[in-house]
Amino acid sequence: MVTLKSASCFLNTSLKMEFPDLGKHCSEKTCKQLDFLPVTCDACKQDFCKDHFTFAAHECPFAFKKDIQVPVCPLCNSPVPVKKGELPDVVVGEHMDRDCKSNPGRSHEKIFTYRCSKQGCKRKEMLQVVCDECHSNFCIRHRHPLDHGCKQRGCPHQRAGCSAAGVPESKPSGALTTLSPSWLAQRLRY
Numbered sequence: 001m002v003t004l005k006s007a008s009c010f011l012n013t014s015l016k017m018e019f020p021d022l023g024k025h026c027s028e029k030t031c032k033q034l035d036f037l038p039v040t041c042d043a044c045k046q047d048f049c050k051d052h053f054t055f056a057a058h059e060c061p062f063a064f065k066k067d068i069q070v071p072v073c074p075l076c077n078s079p080v081p082v083k084k085g086e087l088p089d090v091v092v093g094e095h096m097d098r099d100c101k102s103n104p105g106r107s108h109e110k111i112f113t114y115r116c117s118k119q120g121c122k123r124k125e126m127l128q129v130v131c132d133e134c135h136s137n138f139c140i141r142h143r144h145p146l147d148h149g150c151k152q153r154g155c156p157h158q159r160a161g162c163s164a165a166g167v168p169e170s171k172p173s174g175a176l177t178t179l180s181p182s183w184l185a186q187r188l189r190y
Contacts, residue, residue, distance in 0.1 A: 028052040042066060076102045118142040118149075 023036040027046035039053035040046070043062035055063035070079045071088040073095055080095045082088050112124035116139035123139035130137055133150045142148040 026052055028058050073100055076100050116142055
């Protein structure tokens, strides 16, 4: 006659015997947990559980061979090689002083290169603003022919902002008819 106790004992031993090679014990001395998905350390080639697979967690003696971090230059985004025993900050600093391709101290490109042609004006612009009449370069303040006294066509223009010769002058309507033309010309310039 088979009792319930002997049946459970039979089941426990049969389950253990079916998968005797499944899983591995953690190689950490204090753990030894049976893990069915162990992780093999690529430095020391031992098996570890999920809690001890990192170099720091199992204090891997060969971690220095694999745990190499290469700093990247913040200016040119290129990797900077660091030899053993050197401080990464010092090496990156030397790279920025000597070898960096985008060194702002070495190549000092001027942004505002287009100087105004108006006599007495020393302003410079990032973009070229060329007058259609005299083909000279001017700043934003002197870009209209009236503002820089453009006399290329023989007589100065009578209205600001209209550099095309054939554009008819439109008369303002409504409340703008009471305004003086000089006030309106000043507002249109800026």
